[in-house]
Amino acid sequence: MTYEQDPTKRHVHYALTELADECRHMTMFGRLIEALGERPYKQGFVLHNLGRVLPLVLRGPSVWVAALIGEEIFDSIQRATMHDERLQPLVRQVMSIHVIEEARHIRYAREDTVRRLERSPWWVRELSRLVVGAGALLLQTVLARPEMYKRAGLDVREARKAARTNAHARQFRAEGFERLRSFLAEQGLIGGPTRVFWHLAHVHPDGTEVRLLGPST
Ligand SMILES: [Fe+2]
Numbered sequence: 139m140t141y142e143q144d145p146t147k148r149h150v151h152y153a154l155t156e157l158a159d160e161c162r163h164m165t166m167f168g169r170l171i172e173a174l175g176e177r178p179y180k181q182g183f184v185l186h187n188l189g190r191v192l193p194l195v196l197r198g199p200s201v202w203v204a205a206l207i208g209e210e211i212f213d214s215i216q217r218a219t220m221h222d223e224r225l226q227p228l229v230r231q232v233m234s235i236h237v238i239e240e241a242r243h244i245r246y247a248r249e250d251t252v253r254r255l256e257r258s259p260w261w262v263r264e265l266s267r268l269v270v271g272a273g274a275l276l277l278q279t280v281l282a283r284p285e286m287y288k289r290a291g292l293d294v295r296e297a298r299k300a301a302r303t304n305a306h307a308r309q310f311r312a313e314g315f316e317r318l319r320s321f322l323a324e325q326g327l328i329g330g331p332t333r334v335f336w337h338l339a340h341v342h343p344d345g346t347e348v349r350l351l352g353p354s355t
């Protein structure tokens with residue numbers, strides 16, 4: 139896209155900077171996994187191909203809300219854990235570098251979401267609501283992978299059940315979602331039938347944590 143645009147424009151400079159940042163982040167996380175003697179987790183068929191298709195179908199504010207779901211939730215969790223002294227210093231360092239550099243991506247994505255929504259028709263707003271609600275649900279799924287319990291030597295079924303019903307884990311996630319949830323609510327991006335996605339993701343669309351719903355699939 140940048141190929142078609144004026145290389146003197148600040149928006150183009152920003153797009154190139156963010157691309158460069160993300161290239162370095164992939165390298166940084168790849169090196170971290172290697173340094174820890176681990177292997178990355180592979181996505182399943184559906185998620186892997188969703189990652190291929192989404193960039194082709196998302197347009198306008200939906201692009202940014204999808205990016206915010208991906209970036210802000212991890213950012214909140216990284217902020218909450220990067221000072222934890224039980225973590226290896228290398229992991230903490232990588233997290234703090236990522237938090238610092240993501241701050242400008244998040245700010246830009248939020249500002250451009252507001253700008254684009256102002257001049258979008260109603261159906262674009264509805265599509266953005268759908269993307270962000272489905273994204274929230276998806277993210278809750280990918281935050282805990284069965285494989286991670288297996289590698290830790292735990293019984294996968296038991297560990298997943300314990301995690302789903304763990305009030306502390308649920309509260310921690312609800313807090314991780316809160317900063318983004320309140321921004322989206324201010325922009326009118328949480329509402330209508332898509333509220334059901336937020337409930338299914340165990341995040342109350344109005345900002346209080348959903349009561350424990352018991353094990354779900
Ligand atoms: Fe990143």
Ligand SMILES: [Fe+2]
Pocket residue numbers: 160209240243
């Ligand atoms: Fe980013």
